[in-house]
Amino acid sequence: MIYLRKCVICGNETSSEDNFAKYILNLEKEKILVCKACDLRWLYPFMSDDEYKNFYSQGYFDELYSGETFDKRLSAISDEFYFKRRIRNIIKIKQRRKASILDVGCGYGLFIRCAKDLGLNPVGIDISEYVISKVRAKYDDLNVVACSFFDFHTETKFDVIHMNHVFEHFTDPVRALSKIKSLLNQGGLLVMEIPNQFKNIYDILRYIIKVPVQSKFFSLQHPFFWSEKSIKKFLSDNGFEILKVKVYDRKDFWIRKPGDFDGFIFRVVKLPVALLAYILGRGANIEIFAELK
Ligand SMILES: [Zn+2]
Incomplete structure (x- = not known):
């Protein structure tokens, strides 16, 4: 376990605890620490890389990907819509x-499939050998590698690095960002989407109606919780110029049902709530485009 006290952005020691976040994630032993200056939150303690590896091997990908349900098919259609829009922006x-x-x-491989179809030259990497073998079986024209980000080495640098709900999983964001920089051409673009945890309307409602999350995977999978403020500060302090940030809720708002809610009630309620999220700018995701100076 890693007992981090220092904020990885500003280096200040912090002892502030965020009890709202702790409630949402239904934590017993762990706490959520927050640097009030940077608005960065992290799990205290969080797992080491080896411990996470073990954690993910216990059904995480099954929970995430297995089965062909109606929800998952619709969700893939929605992913394709948002990925293509992002690629056009790139x-x-x-x-x-x-x-x-x-x-x-x-x-x-959905994102690289879309990127290739829209004329980019993509390479995909994933730590899971299982998913990479699936991509290879499905598409023979995609370039994919099974390895961890830190083990990935290449002769030529990239014009763009993309991470969709990945950055919040790194246990060492400083190392991850310097790896990103080492792989980007000068003027290269970093494009990420991260969850807007604890600031989105769904978490606020969870608190109000007293329904914290029930999934251990959901609560413990992210060592860090980034916000619009903290990610902007972290990237600009480290040589990036922020081109565009958007806090948004995907239009598949009636599709994705957290496992612990009644499906029907959730879908009926989610429509007006999603509208409210849109009006208040309290969506569940942050999309960010930043250029390496
Ligand atoms: Zn800080």
């Missing part, structure tokens, strides 16, 4: 179509 910013792009944590 092409607009880079002003060229053949840009090289590394997708870290490519999973079943």
